[in-house]
Amino acid sequence: MTAPVATVLLVTHNHLQFIDRAIASIESQDCPHPFEVVVADDDSSDGTRERLLAWAESSDLDITVLDEAPRLGITLNYARGFSSARGEFIAVLEGDDEWISVDKLRLQIDHLLEHPEHSMVACRVLLHDESTGAASIAPAIGFSRMSTSVNARRLAEVNWFATFSACMYRADALERLSPEVFEITSYDWMVNLSVLAFGDAGFIPQVLTLYRQHSGGEWSKASRRERDERIRRLLPRYIELSTPEVQVELTRLLHDLEARAVQLADVLDGPAGPLPSEVALPIPRMIGPAPRVSVVMTSYNHERWIEEAISSVLDQTVTDLELIVVDDASKDGSMEVVARFADPRMRVYRFDTNQGAASALNFAIQQARAEFVAVINSDDAWELHKLQRQLDAFEANPDVGAVFTSARFVGEDGELLAPERIPHWHNVFRQRNRSQAQWLRYFFENGNALCHPSVLIRRQFYIEHGLYDNRMRQLPDFDRWITLVKHWPIHVLGDEDLVRFRLLEAEQNASANSRANVIRGFNEHIAVDERFFDGCSDQLLIEAFGDVMVNPHFTFPDERACEIALLWCNLPCAMSEPNRVHGLRCLRMLLGDENTELLMRSRYGFTELSLHALAGTEVHEMSDATRQWLSQLEHGETWRGAVMTTPSGELARHVWARMREVPVRSWPQRAVRQLRQVVGR
Structure with missing residues (x-):
C-alpha cells in the first residue's frame, strides 16, 4: 500500500445531522497526493459511528475508523487521532464542519511542501449560522497578499484560526508536542500555539472551510x-x-x-463574535474545474445599481465564468438584492465590518480560480460582448498581461449624461496602444488613463506582483498599472465603449472632486511616486527616459538613483508639481549620504545650494485640462449642483496648479483656502 502524503483526521461526537456533508467534502477532494482518512469518533450515541462504518465499507478511500472507547473528551480524542495518522501532513475536519472547496487538501499540502519553514497552514473560514443561513468571513487578515505568515506572538494576541477544520499540520511538529498539552482541555488555539514553537503558521486567503454555528456546538452555542x-x-x-x-x-x-x-x-x-448578516445566502462552494474568467465585484451600499451590474456579467456572451461578489458590510438592502440571484456561477461573501475597497477587492481576487480576472464596480455595467472582445484581443496578442477598454458615461438613472454633465476628461479612456516604455513615460507625465472596471488581466500578475494597496483609496489601481507595464505589455481597446461608467451625484464616486478626495489624491500621488521605479529594469528605464537623462549610460545603482531623482525634478510635464515634491525628497536623501553626495557634486555639479535654488523655483507647466479647469474657476463656472468628477491624476494637478505661485512656506494655510475654492465650499 502506498504511504499517504497526508492524513485527514475526521473528529466526531454526535454529528449525525451533519456528517454526510463532512463525508461528501472529503470524497470531493481533487488532490494529486495520496491521502488516508482516520476517523476518531468520541463515543457517539446518535448513529454517527454506524454511518461512518458504512462509509468506510463502501468508499474507495483508505479509511480507518478507530476502535470504540469510553468518552474521552475533546483533547484526548484528538490525541489518539493524531497518534494514529501515517501521513507527513495531518488535516483536521470536525464532523459538524465541511470543506467547501475541492482544492482544500491540495492547496494546503502544496503550501507546506513549498514552505518547509512553516509548521502548519490554515485557511479562511465561512462562519455559517445554521439557524438563519447567514454567513460571514474569518479571519480579517491577509487582504494585501496571496499568502501570509503568523507567528506565535500574533496568534497569542488573537486566535486567528477559527477552527481545527481550517488547519493542516506537519506530523513531526505534532509528535514533538509535550504530552501535557493533551492532558488539559486544549482547544485548537492551544494546540496551534504549541505547534508554532516549531515554525510559523502559513495562512492562505481562500475560503476553503465552512464552520457551522449551531445550538449543538460546544463552542458556537456559548x-x-x-x-x-x-x-x-x-x-x-x-x-x-x-x-x-x-x-x-x-x-x-x-x-x-x-x-x-x-x-x-x-x-x-x-x-459571541461578530453577528453575520441576517440575509440567507447560498454556501459558496468551489466545485468543478476552474472557469475561463473570474469576475470580481465589490459592493458597498449600492442597492440601487447592483442588480444591473450583476445581470450585465451573468448575461455576457462568454458563459464560462464565475462571479465573485464581496459585500463590504453594506448598511442598505444590497444583500437582499444579491440574494435574489440563483445562478450557480455566483459566489457571494460578506464582511461584518467595513474593510475598505481595496481589501474587499483583494479578497475577491484571492478567491478567483480562472486564468483571467475581470473587475467590475457594483454601480457600473458592461456591454454584453465585453468579455468576448477582450478574450479575442488576448488571442490576437498572446504576450499581453491585460486588456482594457474605453467607457461611456451614464448617470444614476443609467441614461447617457446630458452634455452639460459630461466631464471635460471624458475622452481620457480613449487611449492608443503603446509599448511598455511608452506607457511608463505616459504615467510619469500624465497620471492614470486606464479604466479600472474595464480590465481583464491575467491572475498570474497578482500572484507574482501583488494585490491592491488598501492604504490608498484614490490610486490603488494606478499603482498596479505602473507595476503591470514594467513586466507585461498591455492592450487597450480605446475606441470601444464596453463599460457603462456611472457618475453619481453628491460626490459619491471615489474619483469625485470632493475636498477629501483632492487632499487624499495628493498624498497618494506622492506615495505612488515613491515606488514608481521599483522593479523597473535598467533597459526599460533607459528606453522610456533615456532621451531626457543627463547620463543614460549609467552603470551602478547609485548612478541610477541620481538619474531618477533628477528626472523627478527636471522633466516638464502635466505632473511636474507632484513629481518635483518627490524628487526634492530624493535629492535630499542623496545629499545626505556620503557616497551619493560626492557623486552628485562630481558628476552633476549638484550641491546643497543647488537644492536650495531648486526648492524655491516655481513650476509653470500644466496640462490643457488643468488650464481649462482654472479658466472655468476664474469665470465662476464650477458646475455647482452637478457632478464634478475627475480622474485622480487631474485632482492632484488642479490643486498644484492653483498653488503654482505660492511660496512653499505658505502652503499649509493657503492649501486649505485653495481646496475650499476647488470644491466650492
Whole structure:
C-alpha cells in the first residue's frame, strides 16, 4: 500500500445531522497526493459511528475508523487521532464542519511542501449560522497578499484560526508536542500555539472551510461571557506550557479578560463574535474545474445599481465564468438584492465590518480560480460582448498581461449624461496602444488613463506582483498599472465603449472632486511616486527616459538613483508639481549620504545650494485640462449642483496648479483656502 502524503483526521461526537456533508467534502477532494482518512469518533450515541462504518465499507478511500472507547473528551480524542495518522501532513475536519472547496487538501499540502519553514497552514473560514443561513468571513487578515505568515506572538494576541477544520499540520511538529498539552482541555488555539514553537503558521486567503454555528456546538452555542470565562480559566495553564515570548502575550490577554469581565459584565451574555448578516445566502462552494474568467465585484451600499451590474456579467456572451461578489458590510438592502440571484456561477461573501475597497477587492481576487480576472464596480455595467472582445484581443496578442477598454458615461438613472454633465476628461479612456516604455513615460507625465472596471488581466500578475494597496483609496489601481507595464505589455481597446461608467451625484464616486478626495489624491500621488521605479529594469528605464537623462549610460545603482531623482525634478510635464515634491525628497536623501553626495557634486555639479535654488523655483507647466479647469474657476463656472468628477491624476494637478505661485512656506494655510475654492465650499 502506498504511504499517504497526508492524513485527514475526521473528529466526531454526535454529528449525525451533519456528517454526510463532512463525508461528501472529503470524497470531493481533487488532490494529486495520496491521502488516508482516520476517523476518531468520541463515543457517539446518535448513529454517527454506524454511518461512518458504512462509509468506510463502501468508499474507495483508505479509511480507518478507530476502535470504540469510553468518552474521552475533546483533547484526548484528538490525541489518539493524531497518534494514529501515517501521513507527513495531518488535516483536521470536525464532523459538524465541511470543506467547501475541492482544492482544500491540495492547496494546503502544496503550501507546506513549498514552505518547509512553516509548521502548519490554515485557511479562511465561512462562519455559517445554521439557524438563519447567514454567513460571514474569518479571519480579517491577509487582504494585501496571496499568502501570509503568523507567528506565535500574533496568534497569542488573537486566535486567528477559527477552527481545527481550517488547519493542516506537519506530523513531526505534532509528535514533538509535550504530552501535557493533551492532558488539559486544549482547544485548537492551544494546540496551534504549541505547534508554532516549531515554525510559523502559513495562512492562505481562500475560503476553503465552512464552520457551522449551531445550538449543538460546544463552542458556537456559548455566549460571549461563557467563552471569556472558559479562556480565563485555561490561560494560567496555557501560560505555564508556552514559550517565554508567548507567555508575555497570554499574560496580557489574561489581564484584559479579567478587566473586561468586571467592566462589561452587563453586555457579555449576548452571542459571541461578530453577528453575520441576517440575509440567507447560498454556501459558496468551489466545485468543478476552474472557469475561463473570474469576475470580481465589490459592493458597498449600492442597492440601487447592483442588480444591473450583476445581470450585465451573468448575461455576457462568454458563459464560462464565475462571479465573485464581496459585500463590504453594506448598511442598505444590497444583500437582499444579491440574494435574489440563483445562478450557480455566483459566489457571494460578506464582511461584518467595513474593510475598505481595496481589501474587499483583494479578497475577491484571492478567491478567483480562472486564468483571467475581470473587475467590475457594483454601480457600473458592461456591454454584453465585453468579455468576448477582450478574450479575442488576448488571442490576437498572446504576450499581453491585460486588456482594457474605453467607457461611456451614464448617470444614476443609467441614461447617457446630458452634455452639460459630461466631464471635460471624458475622452481620457480613449487611449492608443503603446509599448511598455511608452506607457511608463505616459504615467510619469500624465497620471492614470486606464479604466479600472474595464480590465481583464491575467491572475498570474497578482500572484507574482501583488494585490491592491488598501492604504490608498484614490490610486490603488494606478499603482498596479505602473507595476503591470514594467513586466507585461498591455492592450487597450480605446475606441470601444464596453463599460457603462456611472457618475453619481453628491460626490459619491471615489474619483469625485470632493475636498477629501483632492487632499487624499495628493498624498497618494506622492506615495505612488515613491515606488514608481521599483522593479523597473535598467533597459526599460533607459528606453522610456533615456532621451531626457543627463547620463543614460549609467552603470551602478547609485548612478541610477541620481538619474531618477533628477528626472523627478527636471522633466516638464502635466505632473511636474507632484513629481518635483518627490524628487526634492530624493535629492535630499542623496545629499545626505556620503557616497551619493560626492557623486552628485562630481558628476552633476549638484550641491546643497543647488537644492536650495531648486526648492524655491516655481513650476509653470500644466496640462490643457488643468488650464481649462482654472479658466472655468476664474469665470465662476464650477458646475455647482452637478457632478464634478475627475480622474485622480487631474485632482492632484488642479490643486498644484492653483498653488503654482505660492511660496512653499505658505502652503499649509493657503492649501486649505485653495481646496475650499476647488470644491466650492
